[in-house]
Amino acid sequence: MAFDEYLQPLAADNYTVRLCENENELKEYKDLRYKHLILEFDPEKAKTAKDGDTDENIGYDKNTVQLCAFHNDPETGKTEIVGGYIMMRFKNDDDLCKITQKYDMSLLFKKHKFEIVEISRAVVRPDHRNGLVTKLLWDRIAAYTHVNNCRYILGTMSFSGLDPLKYTEAASYLHHNYRMPEDIMVRPIESCAYYHDYIKKEDVNRKAAVSQFPPLLKGLLMIGAKTGDGFYIDKDLGVVETFAILDTHFKKHDLSNFGNKKVIS
Helix, strand or coil: CCCCCCCCCEEECCEEEEECCCHHHHHHHHHHHHHHHHHHHCHHHHHHCCCCCCCCCCCCCCCEEEEEEEEECCCCCCEEEEEEEEEEECCCCCCCCHHHHCEECHHHHHHHHHHEEEECCCEECHHHCCCHHHHHHHHHHHHHHHHCCCCEEEEEEEEECCCHHHHHHHHHHHHHHCECCHHHCCEECHHHEECCCCCCHHHCCHHHHHHCCCHHHHHHHHCCCEECCCEEEECCCCEEEEEEEEEHHHCCCCHHHHHHCCCCC
């Protein structure tokens, strides 16, 4: 984890978005992710969760920074972390991260490894899911990408549950319309991969397909994102997911306005 990187904070209303600066803030963010991401995705895990449990996944990647939204309550004066992303850059030849344990990224890395910012799944506390938090976070993601001369933003998009057949319509629509270039194609590792028997392009129900997309994926597709081949079955989190990548050199809209964009419907 890196506390030595700097990104200009951004403030609006009672929110400030900036990088975590110390271990106490990191612990608060871990707790937020555990409660409002891990347990929300996995109701069975929530049944056995104990006081003091936290997200132990943070810390695996040595080049990570935690981008957090801090809310200052004007009545109490209390400041809390209410949302955020983990971001990671590849700085050395041997740098890996959790996503590289799930996907074969060799083609992408061969050409662009040091031009990448990987972002985690987003987490926002339910009482702050107002659109503004996401907009502010994405403004700073855009700034971080720019100041570090990165071209690609990548991450995974989760579909609830472990049955990929529920998402055949969505997978088919992505396959026919948003497939990333073959020369940098990313695929899930074989042991956890699932490849759909795709519906023919002319037979895909667009409305039904898009209705299955996670909200973040809808927004990213609107600004030019592409998706990898196949789905990854994540038994630990209880989801199936697709890999997504955004080439900021060819983005259709300013990333700093990401939270304002009308998603595809």
